[in-house]
Amino acid sequence: MSQQLIDAIADMREGDALALVKEMADSGVKPFVILNDVKAAMDVIGQRYEEGTYFLPELMLAGEMMNQIMAIVKPALAESAEEEHLGKVLIGTVKGDIHDIGKDIVTFMLKVSGFDVLDLGVDVPEQKFVDAIKTFQPQVVGLSGFLTLAFDQMKTTVEAIEKAGLRDQVKIMIGGGQMDEAVKEFVGADAYGKDAMAAVKLAKGWVGG
Amino acid sequence: MDKLEAAFERLLSPKGPDGNDVQFQSAEAKANYQASITRLRDAIQLREPDRVPVTVLPSMFPYLNAGMTVEEAMYDYDKCTAAFKQFILELKPDMHIGASAPGPGKFYEILDYKLYSWPGHGVAPEHCYQCNEAEYMTADEYDLFMMDPSFYFRNFYLPRVFGALSGFSMLAPYTSILEMYGVAFNFVPFALPPVQATFQKLFEAGAEALKWAMATGASDGELTTLGFPTILGGFTKAPFDVLGDTLRGTKGIMLDIYRQPDKLLAAMDRLVPIMIAMGVGAAQQTGKPLIFIPLHKGADGFLSDAQFKKFYWPTLKQVILGLIENGCIPFPALEGHWGSRLEVIQDIPKGKTAWMVDQTDMAEVKKTLGQNACLIGNVPSSLLKLGTVQEVKDYVKKIIDIAAPGGGFILSNGAFFDEANWDNVKAMVAAGREYGVYK
Numbered sequence: 001m002s003q004q005l006i007d008a009i010a011d012m013r014e015g016d017a018l019a020l021v022k023e024m025a026d027s028g029v030k031p032f033v034i035l036n037d038v039k040a041a042m043d044v045i046g047q048r049y050e051e052g053t054y055f056l057p058e059l060m061l062a063g064e065m066m067n068q069i070m071a072i073v074k075p076a077l078a079e080s081a082e083e084e085h086l087g088k089v090l091i092g093t094v095k096g097d098i099h100d101i102g103k104d105i106v107t108f109m110l111k112v113s114g115f116d117v118l119d120l121g122v123d124v125p126e127q128k129f130v131d132a133i134k135t136f137q138p139q140v141v142g143l144s145g146f147l148t149l150a151f152d153q154m155k156t157t158v159e160a161i162e163k164a165g166l167r168d169q170v171k172i173m174i175g176g177g178q179m180d181e182a183v184k185e186f187v188g189a190d191a192y193g194k195d196a197m198a199a200v201k202l203a204k205g206w207v208g209g
Numbered sequence: 210m211d212k213l214e215a216a217f218e219r220l221l222s223p224k225g226p227d228g229n230d231v232q233f234q235s236a237e238a239k240a241n242y243q244a245s246i247t248r249l250r251d252a253i254q255l256r257e258p259d260r261v262p263v264t265v266l267p268s269m270f271p272y273l274n275a276g277m278t279v280e281e282a283m284y285d286y287d288k289c290t291a292a293f294k295q296f297i298l299e300l301k302p303d304m305h306i307g308a309s310a311p312g313p314g315k316f317y318e319i320l321d322y323k324l325y326s327w328p329g330h331g332v333a334p335e336h337c338y339q340c341n342e343a344e345y346m347t348a349d350e351y352d353l354f355m356m357d358p359s360f361y362f363r364n365f366y367l368p369r370v371f372g373a374l375s376g377f378s379m380l381a382p383y384t385s386i387l388e389m390y391g392v393a394f395n396f397v398p399f400a401l402p403p404v405q406a407t408f409q410k411l412f413e414a415g416a417e418a419l420k421w422a423m424a425t426g427a428s429d430g431e432l433t434t435l436g437f438p439t440i441l442g443g444f445t446k447a448p449f450d451v452l453g454d455t456l457r458g459t460k461g462i463m464l465d466i467y468r469q470p471d472k473l474l475a476a477m478d479r480l481v482p483i484m485i486a487m488g489v490g491a492a493q494q495t496g497k498p499l500i501f502i503p504l505h506k507g508a509d510g511f512l513s514d515a516q517f518k519k520f521y522w523p524t525l526k527q528v529i530l531g532l533i534e535n536g537c538i539p540f541p542a543l544e545g546h547w548g549s550r551l552e553v554i555q556d557i558p559k560g561k562t563a564w565m566v567d568q569t570d571m572a573e574v575k576k577t578l579g580q581n582a583c584l585i586g587n588v589p590s591s592l593l594k595l596g597t598v599q600e601v602k603d604y605v606k607k608i609i610d611i612a613a614p615g616g617g618f619i620l621s622n623g624a625f626f627d628e629a630n631w632d633n634v635k636a637m638v639a640a641g642r643e644y645g646v647y648k
Contacts, residue, residue: 012467014467014468052513053513054513055510055511055512055513055516056459056463056510056511056512057463057464057466057467057512057513057516059463060459060460060463060464061463061464061467061468064464096332096333096336097336097339098326098331098332098339098341099339100342101342101459101460147336147337147339147627148590148591148594148626148627148628148629149335149336149337149627149628151591151594151595151628152628177545178589178590178591178624178626179591180568180589180591182589182591182592182595182596183591183595185595186591186595195510
């Protein structure tokens with residue numbers, strides 16, 4: 001473990017972090033050792049986000065650092081074993097709505113918190129959610145939407161999940177622009193989350209993590 | 210008389226596009242018009258009017274509610290303005306924002322607008338247009354942008370967001386046109402087929418824009434003669450949102466805060482006079498002083514307090530002050546939640562601005578920002594769509610009790626909405642008139 005690397009990532013020193021990773025990779029440090037440090041740093045970043053000291057600039061930069069580090073260590077990573085996850089979350093912006101920033105942030109925070117996340121993207125029809133629940137088998141489904149038009153489509157999506165007989169298998173959370181508790185009741189979801197940290201807390205609560 | 214007072218005086222005796230006094234359709238219409246303007250004037254200048262002014266600030270609701278799709282509203286200007294007129298006649302608000310929200314669909318088509326998806330072009334007919342966010346300005350283009358923002362917009366940004374404007378990228382800077390020697394070289398690009406194709410499209414697009422502006426302008430004019438004022442002159446933006454919304458994008462600007470903060474700050478400084486001129490110019494052109502400023506990336510959760518104070522607020526404040534100096538009424542919209550920013554943004558001149566409040570707690574806003582500024586809001590979209598009539602009335606009563614004392618409050622919905630229960634919208638307006646009377 002390199003505390004230096006963890007600190008560099010967690011303190012948003014991008015240049016230092018990448019230089020350290022290159023140095024470690026060149027001197028033969030195993031990829032999983034580096035990735036464990038990255039994970040430890042992401043935990044710190046998640047905590048700071050939760051405490052309200054980090055915001056979007058830090059989350060975006062953390063995502064960038066992670067991608068660049070992955071690109072450096074990936075060539076040596078091919079044979080590594082599959083990662084263990086807290087649980088699975090299926091996420092997407094409902095049909096008719098093409099906003100993705102909030103959803104992407106939630107996806108990123110769920111991933112760094114240890115979830116296996118399948119992101120269906122934007123403008124996702126209800127049937128696509130149903131099909132993905134069958135194949136991906138998530139414990140949690142996250143529906144995102146920015147506009148008032150998403151109220152009806154979220155309700156339609158929850159109903160489709162119900163009709164397919166899958167409602168009992170999943171917990172459903174909603175979030176985005178004009179969403180609130182009243183909308184949660186209307187669409188028949190299990191919870192509304194105000195931000196990415198709320199989504200992580202909800203998902204952890206449901207999978208017992 | 211200060212410039213704001215002069216602006217209200219002009220509003221009280223409105224002129225038509227021909228420069229002559231507006232002919233109201235009845236003495237009652239004139240009286241209603243002047244009563245509404247006086248109400249708005251008092252509210253904005255933090256005095257108690259006869260009652261709380263009431264307005265409704267919709268996005269696509271008037272058109273959907275009339276049984277049209279958004280697509281129809283964007284392509285049939287007469288149908289669009291007729292639906293809006295019906296909406297205003299039914300609600301009789303103290304001010305309105307005109308029928309321009311749908312915009313001219315055909316115009317976007319002619320120019321191959323890529324920044325948005327709209328009905329028939331990536332969005333269903335019944336849904337509102339939505340922005341396609343991307344890095345339309347790349348991370349390494351700050352210096353180019355700052356050297357000459359107009360040149361940058363014409364030659365780089367516009368060709369990226371309008372497919373039909375690709376010919377602009379071949380044009381020489383206007384600032385090279387100096388003296389006889391060499392002057393003609395600057396005009397050679399106009400002979401090139403891609404440039405000529407771009408200009409052909411511009412003529413076509415201009416004609417379509419004019420057709421649409423005539424329809425919405427005539428609609429505003431007619432509503433004025435019927436006694437329903439609009440005081441909205443145009444819009445401008447916070448420099449941080451100019452860069453963060455449509456140039457660098459959310460991710461781009463958030464990374465710039467760490468990777469090139471000095472360039473970001475310098476670019477925002479460069480934008481301050483440009484954004485002031487944008488608002489002042491619109492107010493002069495329309496004769497209406499209210500300048501809308503939609504606020505996006507300063508909301509709770511986007512930036513830390515320190516980042517907000519360093520990157521978002523200083524240049525926004527300069528734009529607000531510049532507008533005020535020129536007799537405009539800045540009309541910033543606090544979209545989403547802004548509870549953590551109130552202490553900072555309350556530092557503005559008293560009685561010169563009007564702020565639209567969305568999901569921020571009205572009591573908190575009144576205690577802070579509301580001491581210096583008129584507040585507009587904040588009946589939630591979810592309540593208008595999903596609540597009962599009684600719940601809407603109760604909410605209106607509650608926020609009037611909180612925000613109306615001392616003046617400085619205009620009752621309205623909190624966010625531009627597409628979908629709602631019509632009975633709830635009517636109940637909001639009726640409750641405002643009922644509970645909003647000052648005794």
